[in-house]
Amino acid sequence: MKRLLLAAAGLLSLTLATTAGAQQVTLRVACYGGLFTESQQKFGGSLFSTRTGIKIEWIDGNPEDHLAKLIASRGRAAPFDIVYLEESNQARAAEAGMLMKLDPKVVTNLAHLYPQAQNREGYGPAMLFWSVGISYNAKVFAEQGIPEPKSWLDLWHPKLERRFAFPDIAQGTATDLIIGTARALGGNERNTDAAFDKLGQAKPLYFYTSSSDLRAKFRAGDVWAAVWNNGRSWGMIDEGFPLKFVYPTEGGHGKLSTIDVVTGTKHPKEAMMFINQVLDPLTQLGQANQIPYGPTNKLLAPVLAAYPDLAQKFPASPEALEKLYVPDVKAVNDNYSKWVDQWNRKVKK
């Protein structure tokens, strides 16, 4: 009885201490913005603040801009404490020394993540899985008599001229388009010359950077097909829009969104506590339900198995992930500036 009381008192004082100490702590979190930030706050941030008393401030922007800021600041005074990135920018940020390795004792959820989500070097893990494929307006395709796309190369169908959208090179998805096209033509990440020749012959309506804008163009009927991601496509399908999201026979692409602690933060421990929250099954499920990106916490596998309608919208298991082609991030980063140059000269016109 005495021991129990002591433990309770200790727990109370610990809670009070963290709460009192946390009054001054505010974590600045660089996130993607819009609905994604909203759901991260709703299912992660607010829970975290209630539990710890630490305030969260969201700084919205593209991962590319976050990376640019990180690199420009070079660790003098970190522009934010936590950053949401994509796998490829994460590698570049890590290479530049802008990210901290995580402490598995603080980020206890790391132990429950799929191996594909773990970072081999100990940086931030993938907090969700997503995929890239082809989205198309099934109704218009049927009306126009355009065959359902089976390959990346089916976007070159003459009837689709000026009726489909490609991601801009500023979008991470563009690298998937390049690699997918290369693979369909027998190449790969390190052999993309034929892909660029082929891409140069394509006649897209435009190159998108904003998913919202692309959505609107699907709705308006300006765009009939696009290389897009699963989450946003299913968002439209769930609204009843006659969209279909398919993986080409060459394989859809598996993608990772990462979360990291920024070098130079004044609150590394609190930042890791926050990451732990983001990796929490509850937060991940809430997120997956809001925008259908796949949770990386394997504890959720039985839950997802019970909801096949939800699970079909994203790579929900290692098996599902294994069916997807995951491009070699190192090759992507090594070739990125060359690809941008070729894109500028050949594709963009």
Next chain:
Amino acid sequence: MSEVRLDGVSRLYDRVVAVDNVSLTVAEGEFLTLLGPSGCGKTTTLRMVAGFITPSGGAIYIKGADVTRVPANRRDTGMVFQSYALFPHLTVQDNVGFGLKMRGIRGSEATARITEALRLVKLEQLAERYPRQLSGGQQQRVALARAVVIRPQVLLMDEPLGSLDLKLRQELQVQIRNVQRELGITTIYVTHDQGEALSLSDRVAVMRDGRISQLDPPDKLYSRPASAFVANFVGRTNLLPVEIVGDGDAGYHVKSSASPDLTFAVGTREGDARRPGERCLLGFRPESTTLAPADGNRLTARVDDIRYFGAVRSVALTTALGNVMEIDLPAGAAAPARGDQVTIGWRPADCFLVPVDD
């Protein structure tokens, strides 16, 4: 044939009448002045002739042709503006040549005509200058040359001397008159300066509230004004309220409305016949008045003030009737002193009657 004819021309601005049913005719080669205070409609009338304003009613004819709806650039009028309105980006000769260029006249003919026009205003040597390098008087002469070089059917001048000083104004008046005579060009001139109107014009139209009050040659306008307004606007006038007593061959006999014992003779019968008992105003000019007259009309008065003007002394008086008056005495004549009681007089032929109603 008349050069310019206005037939019942009116112009309204937001339901306010600026020009009210004006009719007038300008003869070929005539110099006609529209005279009046600001806001009387004279400039509006001129601008309607130029075509910058479309009349709300009535018609305008130039050389017998109805030009009421003809755009300004096809009216063949030459206009001189108060602000000179020279093209600041063109030299003097290019300013003068502008109208010729618009008419497709180029080459040697244009050069000859420009030279001729500049000679007319004595500015040949300044042909290469820009307007900003000229004095105000020179600029206005360029404007005059620019207006006449196209040999317009009518020359229109809108207070052209308004922004010049007195001496320059007088010099330019002479020059304008000379140019106008030399070219025999029909001219409508707008001014609020009665001296300018009288000295330049063949006829003067005095305007008031959008209407023509009187249209007469300058001497007649001055000696026989048709209304108290004209009498006061054109020169200085002393006015006495009177009543017609009788009507004789030589003119009317009138008595003072304030003091019926005082009677005056008016040696003119112009205008409408006036019946006995009719009230009107007796007018006479300060310069037609003398002190201590032997005969004619007389009136006693007290001297209030005397001002010296070089050629004349102007004496301000209060008459026995209570009116305040002004008379001019030759500077050489013996002058009364302030407070003196004097008798003033004027000849019946030097006075006139105007209606009281305005």
Next chain:
Amino acid sequence: MMWTLLNRAIIVFVFVFLLLPLVFVVVTSFGDAAMTFPPRSFSLEWYGAIPQPFITGLKVSLIVGGSTAFIAAVVGTGAALAITRGRFRGLKILAMFCLLPLMVPSLVIAVALFQFTGILWDIARIEIGGTLIGLILGHTAIAIPYVVRAVIAGHAHFDPTLEEAALNLGASKWRTLLSITLPVLIPGIVSGAVFAFLVSFDDVPIALFMGGDEATTTMPVKIFTSIEYSMKPDVMAVSALVIYVSLALMILLEKTLGLERFFGTGRA
């Protein structure tokens, strides 16, 4: 006649052209989807559902815009007076320097400034990146040319005898400067300040790089970053709100002071 008709057609076209996107914003703010025009149904719900971050962003924009307009007006007026009245070496270079930020893409300024904040930190341990001060400083740099231009233009018709009269009546030179010179220049200064505010209120690149947390995220940045993930009519509603407020402000200015002087195009 053809000419007049063509003129009128162009005038009507220009006004329609200028106002079309505004009408779009206002109409869709009552609509059912952000990017559909005309909307299929109308409601007021989005006005009630403007998310807090947009409102916070609007506040930040107003603070930054107001401070930028004030600082730019003060230092810009000084520069304009130096340029128009000064007689010193390097006058032309100063005039050029004051207009230079206009010629550099604001994105370039944004990146240069952001990189420079690092150098500033290395040298002096001063942190301006991610602070309101840094943001206002950046906006002031791109707003100064507008103020300098407007004040110089307003100064062109300045009558020096006004100042001579004031000195003659016994005013000190500073008194004259404050009670004669500046009031006469006010229309130019105010129109410059209005432009400075608009420049700040409109800017994305500098606010994107110099901003950091919530307290330094302006409304345009908030919108720019949020549309990637969601585009609901609430974006339109908050934009429409800005239109209404500026409309009300302009009407107020027109009723009290007359609008024309603010554009520096008032008749003499």
Next chain:
Amino acid sequence: MGRFAALRVRWGLLALPVIAVLLLAFGMPIASMTANSLFNHAGPGRVGSNLTLVNYINFATDPYYLGILVDTFALGFVVVSICTVLGYPVAYFLARTHSRWRGVLMFLVIAPLLVSAVIRNLGWIPLLGTNGFVNWALQALGLTDRPIALVNNFLGVVIGTTHALLPFMILMLTTVIQRINPQIEEAAVNLGATPWKNFTQVVLPLSMPGLIGGYLIVFTITISSYTTPAMLGGHRVTVMSTFVAQQIRFVLNYAFGATCAVVLMAVAIALTVMATRQSERGS
């Protein structure tokens, strides 16, 4: 300049605050960026330590980069020309009208500036789309029988930029035209000038100094605009600013990005100096 000598103030001192602010917020940052352009690229986000002109040589010898510069200037000229043609009649109308709606119309002209460029462009995207309002209106009016590609290309950038800068042009021109004495125009008409001749021979030459000013401001803003080309060009149109952004934000090649920024800046400044000289000589 001695006109204001009565007030014995050292005017030059009033420039000190502006110099301080501009040096800190603009001059020194740009200078350090210019310095970056003179070093080699040493990997993402790294500027090397070898002093070199290789970035400039790369830019000057590659037709692709020079082509971007040419396209940028083409955009500037097209936008400036359209702004002039569309803005002039409106400015003339606003400068000469006595309508009591003038204040309101003036407000309508600047109203677009009150809406953030992001929102304005968002507004344009669906309006100009293949199935958008404008294409619908054009087809309803029988002006075209198939949708025109109005956005996601050069034309879209021209439309958006023209929309953004037309208010500037109109304000500038209105100010200039207002300073022309209306009687000068009347004199021209009176001397037989048709409206066209009046415009070409009198009004236009007299508004030249202001027109050059308006040209410069619209041109320089156009060639340095970023948001509109990025949003309305469908990422198909590359101009200097979007290219610089790409180099700095995505490729993280600070040295080459800085080089392109310096080139753009230098050409813009050179043009401004030339135009200013020209207009000073003209007046």
